[in-house]
Amino acid sequence: MKWYVLLAHPNPKSFNHAVCRAFLDGLDEAGAPWTLNDLYAEGFDPVMGMADFRQFVPGGRIPPDVLAEQAKVENADALAMIYPVWWNEAPAILKGWIDRVLSHGWAYEMTPDGDFRPMLRLRHALVLNTADQPADLLEYSGVRGAARLTKNRGTLGFCGVDSVEHYILGSCSRDPEARAAFLEKARQLGREG
Ligand SMILES: Cc1cc2nc3c(=O)[nH]c(=O)nc-3n(C[C@H](O)[C@H](O)[C@H](O)COP(=O)(O)O)c2cc1C
Numbered sequence: 788m789k790w791y792v793l794l795a796h797p798n799p800k801s802f803n804h805a806v807c808r809a810f811l812d813g814l815d816e817a818g819a820p821w822t823l824n825d826l827y828a829e830g831f832d833p834v835m836g837m838a839d840f841r842q843f844v845p846g847g848r849i850p851p852d853v854l855a856e857q858a859k860v861e862n863a864d865a866l867a868m869i870y871p872v873w874w875n876e877a878p879a880i881l882k883g884w885i886d887r888v889l890s891h892g893w894a895y896e897m898t899p900d901g902d903f904r905p906m907l908r909l910r911h912a913l914v915l916n917t918a919d920q921p922a923d924l925l926e927y928s929g930v931r932g933a934a935r936l937t938k939n940r941g942t943l944g945f946c947g948v949d950s951v952e953h954y955i956l957g958s959c960s961r962d963p964e965a966r967a968a969f970l971e972k973a974r975q976l977g978r979e980g
Pocket of ligand 1: 802803871872873874875876918920959
């Protein structure tokens, strides 16, 4: 599968960058092509502004940076999102990518009957998260469930991506063994292509 990989962390030395690197290394081992968008490094503008709202007007034009992102998604079979949990959510830069890129008429549309119709053609998606809460607390506090609801079902599933895998590492900053295992997991997921 051809992958489009979104990475949302500002620090190149962060664990999230290492996770991303491990995943890309695995893809390389599998011979699977990939394109990376390091959202901070690329300077993606995450603010959904008035220009973005033209998508809701028939014939309204989509901003060029959004069209460029959509072309990269169209060129991929699978999408990966790699990010730390910040305040129980994705970093705003990734949320903004979702707000702006998954536009009406491209990622989904509303039928004349008022039903939503999914339009994304991606075959698979992968969400890799890191967090400092311990794993059991992530479950208990609902953070894990929230990611499933908002990313897997409410966003990717809503737009037609039925196959979504989600992994979240707890106790990220203080469990070296779990970090090593998560890096290996990311590499292994890449090897699966
Ligand atoms: C602004 C901010 C908000 C955070 N919110 C949470 C949170 O809600 N739950 C949690 O478990 N960890 C939270 N953390 C901890 C990060 O998830 C954790 O430090 C990160 O996943 C570690 O990966 P990194 O080394 O790549 O940054 C937060 C960290 C920051 C900077």
